[in-house]
Amino acid sequence: MLRLKNNFSIEHDTAGCGLCGIINIRKIRTNGEDIKKAIALEHDRGNGLGGGFAVYGCYPEYADLYAFHVMYDDLAAKHDTEEYFKNNFIIEKQESIPVFKTSKINDHPILHRYFMKPKSDREDRLLHDLGDDDFVVSSVMLINSEYDGAYVFSSGKNMGAFKGVGYPEDIADFYMLDNVEGYMWTAHNRFPTNTPGWWGGAHPFTLLDWSIVHNGEISSYGINKRYLEMFKYNLALKTDTEVIAYILDLLIRKHRLPVELAMNVLAAPFYHTIEKMEPKQKELYNALRQIYGSALLNGPFAIIFGYPDGMIALNDRIKLRPLVAGTKGDFTYIASEESSIREVCSSPDIVWSPKAGEPIIIKTINTENISQKQRLIIS
Amino acid sequence: MITIDAKDMHYKELNKIIRENIASGIKNFFLENVNGQYYIGDGIKGDDITITVNGVPGNDLGVFMDGPSIIVNNNVQDNVGNTMNAGKITIKGDAGDVVGYGMRGGRIYIRGNAGYRIGIHMKGYNTQIPVIIIGGKVGSFFGEYMAGGVMVLLGLNNSEELAGEYFGVGMHGGTIYLKKKIDFSKYSKEVEFLEANDEDMIFLKKYLIEYANDFNLQAEDLINGPFYKIVPSSARPYAHLYTSSAL
Numbered sequence: 001m002l003r004l005k006n007n008f009s010i011e012h013d014t015a016g017c018g019l020c021g022i023i024n025i026r027k028i029r030t031n032g033e034d035i036k037k038a039i040a041l042e043h044d045r046g047n048g049l050g051g052g053f054a055v056y057g058c059y060p061e062y063a064d065l066y067a068f069h070v071m072y073d074d075l076a077a078k079h080d081t082e083e084y085f086k087n088n089f090i091i092e093k094q095e096s097i098p099v100f101k102t103s104k105i106n107d108h109p110i111l112h113r114y115f116m117k118p119k120s121d122r123e124d125r126l127l128h129d130l131g132d133d134d135f136v137v138s139s140v141m142l143i144n145s146e147y148d149g150a151y152v153f154s155s156g157k158n159m160g161a162f163k164g165v166g167y168p169e170d171i172a173d174f175y176m177l178d179n180v181e182g183y184m185w186t187a188h189n190r191f192p193t194n195t196p197g198w199w200g201g202a203h204p205f206t207l208l209d210w211s212i213v214h215n216g217e218i219s220s221y222g223i224n225k226r227y228l229e230m231f232k233y234n235l236a237l238k239t240d241t242e243v244i245a246y247i248l249d250l251l252i253r254k255h256r257l258p259v260e261l262a263m264n265v266l267a268a269p270f271y272h273t274i275e276k277m278e279p280k281q282k283e284l285y286n287a288l289r290q291i292y293g294s295a296l297l298n299g300p301f302a303i304i305f306g307y308p309d310g311m312i313a314l315n316d317r318i319k320l321r322p323l324v325a326g327t328k329g330d331f332t333y334i335a336s337e338e339s340s341i342r343e344v345c346s347s348p349d350i351v352w353s354p355k356a357g358e359p360i361i362i363k364t365i366n367t368e369n370i371s372q373k374q375r376l377i378i379s
Numbered sequence: 380m381i382t383i384d385a386k387d388m389h390y391k392e393l394n395k396i397i398r399e400n401i402a403s404g405i406k407n408f409f410l411e412n413v414n415g416q417y418y419i420g421d422g423i424k425g426d427d428i429t430i431t432v433n434g435v436p437g438n439d440l441g442v443f444m445d446g447p448s449i450i451v452n453n454n455v456q457d458n459v460g461n462t463m464n465a466g467k468i469t470i471k472g473d474a475g476d477v478v479g480y481g482m483r484g485g486r487i488y489i490r491g492n493a494g495y496r497i498g499i500h501m502k503g504y505n506t507q508i509p510v511i512i513i514g515g516k517v518g519s520f521f522g523e524y525m526a527g528g529v530m531v532l533l534g535l536n537n538s539e540e541l542a543g544e545y546f547g548v549g550m551h552g553g554t555i556y557l558k559k560k561i562d563f564s565k566y567s568k569e570v571e572f573l574e575a576n577d578e579d580m581i582f583l584k585k586y587l588i589e590y591a592n593d594f595n596l597q598a599e600d601l602i603n604g605p606f607y608k609i610v611p612s613s614a615r616p617y618a619h620l621y622t623s624s625a626l
Contacts (some may be wrong), residue, residue, distance in 0.1 A: 041415050044390075078566070206530025319495045319518065322457055322476065339435045339454055353475070353494055355543070356519060377386065 017050075017203070018042030018168075018189035019216040019323075020372065021304040021334040022344070023311045025364050029057050032177025032185065034344040039187035040169035041343045042336055049197025050190025051171035052163025054154075054204040054211035054306050055182035061248040062115040063158040065092055066136050068178030071199055072110040081143055081150040087123055088139065089116040097162075097175065104170040109199055113160075133253065135209055140207060140234070144200075145236035151200045156209035159308070163188075172200075183364065184311055186304045188213040200237055205245045208253070214320045215336060216301030227294035244303060247295045251305070259312060260361065265292040267317050267357035291367035304334055307351050310363035319356035326351040332362045381405050386412035390437060394421055401428060410432070415456075422442050426466070438475075441468045442443075444485070457494070460487045463509070469593050477519070482509040483530065486586070489513045490594045492536070495543070496520040501553060503527030512590050519543030522609075528554040531583065533601065534559045546570070547609055551616050555609040556583060566609070569616040575606035 300320030326348035412436030454472035492515035
């Protein structure tokens with residue numbers, strides 16, 4: 001029987017992997033075929049021990065509800081976890097995550113999804129006064145660490161993660177992603193080198209609406225983990241990538257840092273670079289380094305971070321992992337290899353590589369605002 | 380001459396076809412619809428063999444290559460000319476990171492820009508002099524740990540930033556030539572900055588004329604000086620990294 005819980009006592013996880021991301025800035029939705037083609041080109045960057053996708057805009061009919069994707073070892077784990085859900089959430093809809101059994105993905109956990117919102121009179125209200133987002137975060141932490149054989153791998157609104165053990169193109173077929181539509185997709189092909197490939201260890205790692213795919217290794221995992229634990233994040237998955245998702249939740253949602261500055265915390269400018277800045281900038285970056293020293297990521301990495309307003313690609317500060325971007329009209333593509341972009345977009349308008357530590361930030365255009373402005377002009 | 384349609388072909392198959400055809404006497408290869416195939420020209424030998432690539436080849440193009448010429452009409456990815464021993468790679472577009480890693484002979488000519496760590500650990504010995512010429516600009520760590528050979532950075536595209544940080548860090552052999560000065564703060568402590576002399580120009584001229592011909596540029600524009608020359612200040616920059624100089 002397949003066991004979900006990662007019981008290996010390993011400090012961190014490394015990977016020499018492949019990444020891809022596709023975003024339409026006007027939020028036009030496309031199905032999973034292109035992202036599958038793009039990541040399949042990077043087949044040889046992985047070894048079949050992890051593949052996954054994050055998609056944004058996939059549940060418009062439940063856009064106000066938290067979409068939980070949960071993996072279970074067995075029905076007992078499902079029963080226990082659902083007991084927790086029933087006590088704390090209003091479940092509008094629940095169903096098995098649709099899968100297509102292929103010979104390539106023949107051993108998988110029970111995969112179920114729930115569209116729900118926290119109850120206003122939930123159990124913990126006697127003790128805490130958590131907002132809905134905070135309650136969802138603490139629920140994810142609780143289930144992943146305390147509920148044996150259960151693992152929440154997606155908990156955002158109008159977005160979802162689809163992942164598992166296998167090559168990403170097979171994982172795409174398994175979850176039938178040609179039937180799923182979104183305005184932004186990220187993908188990962190895993191080559192685990194320090195921990196075994198298991199279903200929960202595949203990328204993307206998500207929390208609320210944040211998702212991360214990552215190539216590299218976070219040497220600062222220990223200090224990042226201890227820092228996050230001070231803010232009640234529970235690092236149950238023993239994989240380095242997990243810290244990135246939680247650091248960004250802390251910086252962007254809890255501390256309300258603009259995403260640009262949050263990126264400058266992960267890959268902080270070197271002190272000798274800060275030294276050359278204008279006085280005001282110098283003060284800001286010095287303060288960021290001092291306050292968030294423990295959130296700095298050390299080691300080689302390339303990441304793609306997805307959030308509802310866009311997609312960010314970031315390298316470590318001395319560029320020890322590959323990252324390429326290309327645009328064509330309203331689409332922007334990010335990948336570990338240029339050929340991966342050209343597989344789905346043969347003649348991009350421009351192709352470029354980000355500089356070390358300097359994020360590429362692609363934000364969606366708020367189409368509602370545009371039409372409102374146009375209305376004002378017309379009236 | 381042979382034309383190979385590489386569409387959706389795995390690199391193992393593509394390289395097998397190339398090797399089999401070399402063995403049977405084919406000299407001229409045209410690879411069409413290449414996209415991402417790794418290791419094209421891996422370890423092949425023969426000065427009279429030419430491979431023309433249409434499409435973006437995958438990482439490690441020309442790795443361990445010993446004699447042949449590869450012409451790429453597009454961009455290339457990372458690790459071009461990894462440990463190449465002889466021959467020539469001509470790239471009409473841009474190159475990715477780590478061009479000429481541990482390269483020990485032959486030439487790599489890039490018309491566009493190149494990424495990080497170009498010429499890392501290049502080496503040369505007597506007449507075996509690897510040469511890399513970049514038409515545009517480069518990222519950080521240019522010539523990192525360079526032990527021998529020659530790199531030329533032309534900066535033809537008039538970009539403001541010709542090179543990134545840590546220029547020549549750990550360099551302990553070989554020579555870098557620049558057609559334009561760069562900000563002095565970027566040079567590592569291990570290098571010295573000089574003006575190229577007549578002897579340097581005689582050496583450079585034959586390579587620059589070939590480069591100009593390959594990319595339809597005016598040779599005079601390239602050869603006209605002044606050129607600047609970067610050499611290591613020591614053959615053992617880290618001799619006392621772990622021991623004091625008194626020991």
